[in-house]
Amino acid sequence: MTDNNGIIDVLGVCGSLRKDSYNRMALQAAAELKPETMALDGCELAGIPIYDEDVFQKGFPPAVANFRERIAKADALVIATPEYNFSIPGVLKNAIDWASRPPDQPLNGKPVAIIGVSPGMFGTARAQIHLRQVCAALNMLVLNKPDILIPAAAGKFDENGRLTDETTRKFLADMLVALEQWTRTVRRRD
Numbered sequence: 203m204t205d206n207n208g209i210i211d212v213l214g215v216c217g218s219l220r221k222d223s224y225n226r227m228a229l230q231a232a233a234e235l236k237p238e239t240m241a242l243d244g245c246e247l248a249g250i251p252i253y254d255e256d257v258f259q260k261g262f263p264p265a266v267a268n269f270r271e272r273i274a275k276a277d278a279l280v281i282a283t284p285e286y287n288f289s290i291p292g293v294l295k296n297a298i299d300w301a302s303r304p305p306d307q308p309l310n311g312k313p314v315a316i317i318g319v320s321p322g323m324f325g326t327a328r329a330q331i332h333l334r335q336v337c338a339a340l341n342m343l344v345l346n347k348p349d350i351l352i353p354a355a356a357g358k359f360d361e362n363g364r365l366t367d368e369t370t371r372k373f374l375a376d377m378l379v380a381l382e383q384w385t386r387t388v389r390r391r392d
């Protein structure tokens with residue numbers, strides 16, 4: 203746990219690159235709804251190259267090194283994943299693959315909460331199951347409950363991208379409290 207006056211530092215990872223991403227909007231809502239004892243900064247995956255073992259052998263590209271450093275410094279992650287073809291987007295899997303490489307695998311033992319937004323009816327349920335499987339491979343400590351599936355996105359955000367659905371806001375706020383408790387419970391104190 204980093205010593206930051208008792209504040210939990212959380213890194214929000216958006217699995218979508220597009221400007222009007224619902225998943226980024228959900229992370230922005232999380233930053234609004236977090237407990238006072240939590241700091242939540244967003245992180246973008248744009249600029250992370252496609253994983254190539256030959257490139258890895260020569261050293262991490264700067265965007266990857268930066269992503270890994272931000273993960274390492276965070277006490278916990280919130281990953282907001284879109285659902286692409288019943289799974290997680292390639293851009294997110296690619297970033298996780300880079301972050302999983304040695305040395306000092308920054309995802310190992312990292313507490314993480316998963317959220318996801320979709321315009322459709324399933325709220326990224328299938329993608330989240332796949333992401334949990336990936337997290338298990340990396341020994342990440344996934345918060346199991348409450349799970350945050352946000353379906354029918356078009357009716358839940360206003361034209362400025364603000365999450366307006368009160369039920370969803372309450373779920374998200376509760377999840378952030380649970381993530382803080384989970385992080386304080388499982389994180390090794392450095």
Ligand SMILES: Cc1cc2nc3c(=O)[nH]c(=O)nc-3n(C[C@H](O)[C@H](O)[C@H](O)COP(=O)(O)O)c2cc1C
Pocket residue numbers: 218219220222223224225226284285286287288289319320321322323324325326
């Ligand atoms: C390649 C591709 C595959 C998709 N597959 C699914 C899917 O399996 N299930 C689903 O609910 N939505 C699917 N969608 C729609 C996404 O949920 C939608 O584009 C969503 O807005 C993406 O998240 P974002 O708003 O954060 O970018 C797909 C979109 C793309 C581009």
